Amino acid sequence: MNEKQVKLPNEHDKDVLLNIKDLKKYFPITAGFFKKTVGHIRAVDDISLYVKRGETVGLVGESGCGKTTLGKCIVRLQQPTAGALEYRFGEKFSDMLQLSKKEKFAAHRKIQMVFQDPYSSLNPVKNIFTAFDEPMRVHGMKNPEERKEKIAHLLESVNLPADYMYRYPHEFSGGQRQRICIARALCVDPELVVCDEPVSALDVSIQAQVLNLMKDLQDKLNLTYVFIAHDLSVVEYMSDRIAVMYLGKIMEIAKSKSLYYDARHPYTEALLSAIPIPRIEEKKGRIILEGDVPSPANPPKGCRFHTRCRKCIDICTKEEPKFLPTKDDPEHFVACHLAETVDPSELES
């Protein structure tokens, strides 16, 4: 069985844009007068994930599982505790955490973020023009006329009239604001955009506008998205691949279709069955998870999900399952003792 080795994507794959390796982000918990560190919140705990150019990787999971923290590490709003964030800069593939100061600054141009709350994402005392103009200026667009033209163009590309650029945030509705935020993220021509729950704060009837717009922009500008949401239906609509997170770890990652039709992790199954579907045909049985999500400061030993898992066996409480590709699909990774995964020795290093 050993003749066919499973190859993991690495820096030699030309289409891998971002490769996250064993990323950790721990927040210290301090207590007492002297602010002594008494523990850590393991917001992101040993995550490996690659993102290919032009694709959308969805990130789902329940509140507090570390989605936003992972997104912020990717745009380097948070300094990871350990691990590597490799990114392809032209021909070079380098760890963003090891770059020089100047290169780090230039890297901000490549990766941008759209935030959850459109109401606090725009500075209330600055008009739209200023909000766009400053980043473009610091990233070396010297010609003011050119900048203004570009702003007009960007606003038009998110279906807003160009002369809205002199308006202030308070004049816009939530959906309009989120479209402005998307346009602003695009003003430095990024390749990768991390979208942190971009539609969660919007009315249901407005969500579709923004989602469709994001898809259109992706096609037009060949963008790569990391799309974070807690709503699996939204993530499925947007993503090529979906990563399911639980307590700081990725439990399963697969192509959207395989994840929906062929989930291998009990948590993914439960998550899928818990989503209320706005159709009255095709009702699947619901899997109800017992209990609550444990605290990320003190995750359960062994598999993190075992406290709520229906299929828990002895080994789950003792040993942490490895995150490995399944036997039949090298792009379908799962961390579960019960899933049929390749043997670690078969992995090409």
Next chain:
Amino acid sequence: MAETAAVMEQRKPKKSSLAKRNTERFLRNKLAVMGLLIVLFVVVLCLIAPLLTDYDPAKISLSERIQAPSSTHLFGTDKIGRDVFARVLYGGRMSILIGLSGAIGGMILGVIIGSFCGLYGGWLDSFFVKVAELVSSIPQLLLVLVLVAIVGQSMRNLIFVFIFTGWIATFRLVRGRFFSLREESFVEASRAFGISNVSIAFRHILPNCLGPVVVQLTLNTAGFILQEAALSFIGLGVPSSVPTWGNIMDAAKEIMVISNYPWLWVFPGVAIALFVLGVNFFGDGLRDVFDPNQM
């Protein structure tokens, strides 16, 4: 595309919509508008004092001692024959000058220290928080006594005292705003563009503090004018040679004056009350305008 830009240039509104909205919001508050009018009225009267009266506020005229208000002396004269009307007007200049410069100085100091603490945090921040606690825990009067004892009694020193105590409110406000705004998404968005912390602090966070800071400025001005009056009244404020509202009221220390010559203290008293009331109404109106909950 160049055409679009030209068209847009024409459509660019003269006045920013934010300013327009804030003005509208302010004008809707009748009390605040009244406050502003009162303040302007008093300030203008004080400024054009030479046009309103020919008397020199310091000119002693023993022949005209303690005259009741009349057409020659609108507010009467004091115990050494100085014209009270002239003294209230010229005294207003000084009082407002002291209150305003104390408040402005405190504001500048508070904004600078507050921004640095909010920006860098750490030991710098803890140090100034402790200093602010210390200064605000000493009774104001004791502080003034000590400072007057050290630096002596003069108008400059009184302003200095006000600055020394007045920066704290602004400092706390700015620091607090920095800490809360630092977490806002628009600041994170700027950081995601690689914009430097200093630039974020001064271009993005500070402008958001200015509204509350201006409100604090008005309240401090009013407070300092009252304090100046109180300190001068007990003889610790400005030297009595300089006319201020407080120094004029000084005369009302004697019970005889209070009951028999009310014009000596009623007029400066009314001036203080009117002005402080106006400033407070105005400040309250501004506070509503800048209230983030109404954004």
Next chain:
Amino acid sequence: MSEQLNENILTLKGLKVQFRVGRRLVKAVNGVDLNVRRGKTLGLVGESGCGKSVTAHAIMRLLPKAGFIPEGEVTYYSNEGTVDILKHNPKGKTLRDLRGRQISMIFQDPLASLNPVYRIGDQIVENIRQHNRVPKEAAMKRTVEMLKQLSIPQAEKRVLDYPHQFSGGMKQRVMIAMGLINDPELLIADEPTTALDVTIQAQILELMQDLQKKLGFTIIIITHNMGIVADMADDIAVMYMGKIVEFGSKREIFLNPAHPYTKALLKSVPVLGSGSNSRLEPIRGNTPDPSEMPEGCTFAPRCDFAMDICKTDPPNFDVGGGHMSRCWLCKGGNGQ
């Protein structure tokens, strides 16, 4: 005792609720007609700000000071007699008695509805003793039983905890316990799961359905999630800008929607399992400002089928079998 109870437990007729905000008049609820069938679940769906919570608060007569009810009729048919809710003083004995004992409500935000300085158990006991003369011990026993039914582990010990010691899902279960402790006939749940995770949401919804089967109360569930009503409801009322634009059985609404808004709403949300191939169809524009409502049909400015006649307000047309729709397109009767 053999007197036939009305099939409906609650009927609203032309209910209007308005708010005076400064000089503006916000028409939050604009003539709502609604029949709530006894023992069934009614789903009230609509976008944020359409007036769902205000309707619920008006039924409970728990409106804030600025809010008033200029006209309308709310009738509650209980097994103890019929109550015309709008005729009574909101603070009077009849309504105080009605609230909490016969009609109870679960609010949108579980955090804000529990008092942080009292123990969980005491808060529920207090709620029992307000309406029944029972000794403390008995009330506490009942509380523990209830919490056990709601699958809170170690309920005997947890009743001594304070709210901050409970997770969001557990707090919401406490709210449900509080709502059901007095054995009400009608439970109004205002977005009971919006603040919760999907797996916890599934727990809570399942629980409410189980308890309804056991105890037989009526539920009005308020949500903006079409998926939740598809799971829970028997009847569905779709609300837009303070009006019920469509009402019908769940089957009718999902399989045969008649109002363009309902149709658009169903097409604008992604459905799990349909992947990224089928493109969503967004609804144009934004919801109008409730103090500057458009003339006639309020949905017309965003509607793809708007006609001249939409400038006048459409009445309620019967599409067939109790399926009602406020749209001129349905004028012909059977909707087709």
